[in-house]
Amino acid sequence: MKKVLYAAALLFLVTACTPKTESKPYAWEDDLHQRLLTDFSRTEDEVKDYIRKYIPDVSDEQMRQWEASKALECMTLDGEKRYFRNAAPNLFRVDSACYKIKAAKDGVSLSGSEKVNMENLPEVIASVKKSGNPITAPKRMRVIYTLTVDSNAVPAGELIRCWLPYPRTDQSRQQDVKFISASESKYTLSPQDCLHSTLYMEKRAVQDQPTVFSESFEYTANAEWHNLKPEDIQPYDTTSSIYKEYTAEREKHIIFSSRMRELAAKLTAGETNPLLKAKRIFRWVNDNFPWASAREYSTIENIPEYVLDNHKGDCGQVSLLFITLCRISGIPAHFQSGFMMHPKAWNLHDWAEIYFEGIGWVPVDQSFGIPTFARNADEEYFFLGGIDSWRMIVNSDYGMPLMPEKKYPRSETVDFQRGEVEWEGGNLYFPKWDYHMDIEYLDN
Template sequence: MAVRTEWPEEGKLVVDGPVGCTDEVSNDDYRFLVVGLPAEIERLKQAGYLREAVHACDELLSGDITPELAACLRVERHRMGRLAKQFCVTRADALAAIRSEWPDFTEKQLDDLIARKRIDTRFIEGEQRFLDNFLDSLRVYPHEVPGLKKEESRDLEMRDAMLDRMHEKGGLTCEIALKVSIDIPGATPGEMLRAWLPVPAACPQQSDIDVYDWTPGVLVAKEDAPARTAFWGSRENHSFEASYRYRIHAPYVDTCAPAPAEHVVADDTVTDDDLAELAPHIVFTPYLCTLTARVVGDIERPIDQARAIYDYITKNVDYRYQPPYAQLDCIPDNCAKSLRGDCGVMALTFITMCRIAGIPARWQSGLYVSPDYVGPHDWAMFHTDEFGWLWADCSFGSSARREGNEARRLHYFGNLDPWRMVANSQYQAELTPASNGVRWDPFDNQMGEATVEGRGCDEDEMRRAIELVEMHEV
């Protein structure tokens, strides 16, 4: 089987309807969420009258409006169309789900959890609805929901032992092999199905990458692609898989000690993009600018400024499962106000605050790969003249604080671990080839995307899996 290195023109189709029509939203339209809905439509959306709000969007789109507002209306219309599907659990069903494990649970306790922001809700056509995975968010805080089954435990002692070895050796290297797959069971034979699975990309900590087995017809993007994928286009298959191996090295740097003579990342390049805004999320809002100035204060050393930002996030932001990122507005600004978020939300908040402070910062994402768990994960890189490029994992830092492990919280400022797979080096990067339909997640790709006849698949239309094949330290 030969790996193709180019794709015919039909694979480069991009859907981009003319201004003033209600054609399918394009992925590029998400950049214009910062424009904002007209006030009367925004009020309908927030009140949960989605049908009226969508109709109002259609009315405006049929008239003479600016391209920027048209793009915002298209993407907002699309998001509202998905909202009811994602917030699909009624209040009665939410109570029943909790009471199936905790029979004495009361409605007042439910309202208390909502008020404490442990549960995310929306109003859909006037009715309060919950995310389908709201129970998972509750299990993160077992002391607040003692009647629920605890979330599946992971071997934190094994992770802490690995971090100890990192500190002793000045770093740690792993060789890892994974098998990933995506299946679109509802696709009809003869329909053109396209699928993208993330695979390891060349980056400062990752090397010796080998995609060694795959479903025939694969196109593997270049190693330095900002969102590296294995891609297929087929009218016969609806299931695709790839196996790969790679080596990942996690250096250890004590950021409280003098900077090492040589930076741990050899490439010290900083670009304008590392300090720039990137709508709709990496935006220097007035609140974030004020908050960053307060957090950084009169600290002079950039490494200590970045540490102050990391400390603020990890000590104040609590973990909570999020709706799909396509549904979130200005992620860092809302995280800073709500003090809730998941790994990507915290990473984006750190990156944005660093850039506001004049500290170059970048996105990295892919998988967390431990012996007992493999799943999507996001984190950040940041740069100072003293230390060069280093890493920050605010999510792991926040969970360490929650568990009372200060040593682990401190570790994840400046350092990661070798239990990772890096597929993405840019937030909001395009796939290869560009998606011909609106993506499930237009900002990141950790588990895979698919389209059928140019229509982007929803999460529940895709079956995506990851299998750990081999993992050992070297």
């Protein structure tokens, strides 16, 4: 008996004297490092394998030249050179010589959204000119949006918190939003003044089973087009709240650096009309920054500066560059985003709005830019003051709080589109879940 008591006492002393193992406290630096590892996941051999499909004898010297020009994006992480996951395809979008080589082999064709817009834009322009109403060409859609968290991504029994995108109800060109159902009986729709529109739900994880959140709704999307003319633009009331707020800097991606100020001054030199200033900026960004697949925005310190440095940008990146240059030039501008809902071509998408005195806010889709299929001047600058019928507006700004607030930093700290998920132990980053949208196009 004494031996048993002695053993128990010894065990107690060892346990009491052994420090408890605690989980490492959250640090953004560690989180950012993991996000970069996720985005920069390609080896040089993998990148070369893709390039050899078009340039069979690609050399190390060529690789170094593309890296130096930023056409081939890479960085050193944990002492190892790693390439952006879409670095190789982007090379053939960004480098003009590589683009020509790929185009000669594969040909050049319109994207799915461009094919839809070839029909939609003339419909919109004709309708606006006939009726005088800038909001037209409605398209009604029924949507089922599903977010699926991987099995065992969190321990069984733990509560998972989920925010799904939901169409805004405060936009004139987005009408008759109708909630149909949610996967959970308890859900919360964000208030109208929340700049990210969400549907929030909670659910407990079950061992070896994916955790599924879904919502369904209907809404009507309209095109908007303003037949803008320089003489219709009135001088700004520079004392107004709109002018003061939307021509100001905005952390952390609308910063008036000396480089940005000099660029804006150069682009708008000698011009005083806001519309003509905006056209110069729009055209310059369109002509100099080809679309390219983007790394996660949360890993970029300043997105417009990144676009200038890397000579490329996706929809949100070039939109933020356009917005920054407009604000510096005295043109109120803000970020807007959600989805492009074109049949067979839906995707995440970002754009902008700018404000003209006497007209109001008008949409600007910088990445759709000057359509290659444009047949006249109206179509050429359609997306400066216009937007097609196939959109879902979710956000009226970037990087704003969710409702209810998240405990941990978002997976997408700038935009909000795919959704957000977290549990008590931390944020669930994109590799731990997936999303899908089913769209039914209804007769109007």
